[in-house]
Amino acid sequence: MITTPNLIRWSGLAAIAAGLIFAGIQPIHPADVVESVTTNLWTIIIGLKFVMCLFFLVGITGIYARQADKAGWLGFAGFALLVVSWWLLTGFVFVEFFVLPVVATPLPGFVESALGVANGHSGAMDIGAFVPAYAVVGVCYLLGGVLFGIATVRAAVLPRWPAILLAVAAIITPAAALLPHALQRYAAVPMGIALIWLGYSLWSERRGKVAAAPAGRPADLAA
Amino acid sequence: MTITTQSLIRWSGPAVIIAGLSYALVGVFHPPNIVASVTTPLWMVVHVLAMTTSIFGLVGLSGLYARQAEKTGWLGLAGYVLLSLWLALILGFTFVEVFILPPLATAAPAFVAGWLGMFNGTSSTLDLGSLPTVWTITGPLYILGGLLFGIATFRARILPRWAGVLLAVGAAMGPVAALLPLDLQPKVAVPVGFALIWLGYSLWSERRTKSVAPATHAADVSGLTPAPAV
Numbered sequence: 001m002i003t004t005p006n007l008i009r010w011s012g013l014a015a016i017a018a019g020l021i022f023a024g025i026q027p028i029h030p031a032d033v034v035e036s037v038t039t040n041l042w043t044i045i046i047g048l049k050f051v052m053c054l055f056f057l058v059g060i061t062g063i064y065a066r067q068a069d070k071a072g073w074l075g076f077a078g079f080a081l082l083v084v085s086w087w088l089l090t091g092f093v094f095v096e097f098f099v100l101p102v103v104a105t106p107l108p109g110f111v112e113s114a115l116g117v118a119n120g121h122s123g124a125m126d127i128g129a130f131v132p133a134y135a136v137v138g139v140c141y142l143l144g145g146v147l148f149g150i151a152t153v154r155a156a157v158l159p160r161w162p163a164i165l166l167a168v169a170a171i172i173t174p175a176a177a178l179l180p181h182a183l184q185r186y187a188a189v190p191m192g193i194a195l196i197w198l199g200y201s202l203w204s205e206r207r208g209k210v211a212a213a214p215a216g217r218p219a220d221l222a223a
Numbered sequence: 224m225t226i227t228t229q230s231l232i233r234w235s236g237p238a239v240i241i242a243g244l245s246y247a248l249v250g251v252f253h254p255p256n257i258v259a260s261v262t263t264p265l266w267m268v269v270h271v272l273a274m275t276t277s278i279f280g281l282v283g284l285s286g287l288y289a290r291q292a293e294k295t296g297w298l299g300l301a302g303y304v305l306l307s308l309w310l311a312l313i314l315g316f317t318f319v320e321v322f323i324l325p326p327l328a329t330a331a332p333a334f335v336a337g338w339l340g341m342f343n344g345t346s347s348t349l350d351l352g353s354l355p356t357v358w359t360i361t362g363p364l365y366i367l368g369g370l371l372f373g374i375a376t377f378r379a380r381i382l383p384r385w386a387g388v389l390l391a392v393g394a395a396m397g398p399v400a401a402l403l404p405l406d407l408q409p410k411v412a413v414p415v416g417f418a419l420i421w422l423g424y425s426l427w428s429e430r431r432t433k434s435v436a437p438a439t440h441a442a443d444v445s446g447l448t449p450a451p452a453v
Binding site: 065098106129 | 227228231274277281282285289292293295296297299300307311312314315316318319321323325326327330331333334349350352353354357
């Protein structure tokens, strides 16, 4: 039956799916170079990333809604920043998926510059606000992750360890920039695991606890 | 103030209002889809507004749906999922229009012309891969999503029924755009924008006693003071 607590519970599955994709694709992600974007592996991996972004948005909304009354403004701020980060990231992934393969042959310079936001090598072509927009993704990802993780620990509704992992994973992401690009990717793995863990706890909360809540207004229940 | 599930749902009302307002404005001010438009300030403003529609729409629609989820059943869920997918794809297209087309207008006018051809019906000299297909898919997502969500809202009798009707009719009018001259086509967004503003406002302004009542988890209720009857 579709009730608010059940919707929140189901969103746990979305968080699990997002986390699995996020952690799972890193070891097989093709290199961010022009030659990659026309390969089948690129299509598969980037397609999965697009799905991941959508699942993340649904999942994080559920994780936040479950603990909103305890997570306070800190939780809200973390949630809002994470939504902005992943919503913008969805745009970048859309470009990687639909646009880059199409323009790889006629406009390799553009593809090189566009991939530069991810691999850190600025390309020859000026691509305007694309680069600063990616910085916004990064800042919101970092700040959002830290705030949301702390708020989740303090709310004590969901387990604290995945929340700590979430905050730590967000913090170490910029530190990963010191590593070679191929290794940087692995900063996503703890974040993915944190999402899977939080999603699983949301999904597996004892039904008695969640379903016991009278989720409708009195008027609805009467009808 | 404590943030409860009810106040979250209520606060998603302003998000729906912003989504509706920005969508209506996009409809009114959208410049013609020609290469010369993409470097104008109006192009930038309108497409940033369209991105605004997508983020506030995604968040707000979740609240709009959550408010009436129990009453709208699978019809409401289907409408919600289809509209959310539409908003996510629209984000992708507008993202390209904000961040990619302007810098490419000089460097690669053929790509920009090909891209705009998806909307104005001219054929592209450049193979755009699956993009035109995806753009075509956004049509049924929007029409079916709006229709189902509007009908579900009408049947649920929680939010104003006529706003639901306006959403359903406005979305169903989507294909009419194809019959209009190019510069009038975006105007078909306006009724849907108004429907969203209406729904968002009613979500926001519902009498607190009505919306504050139950819906929290049993364990959380202990800390909740019953709202006084107004």
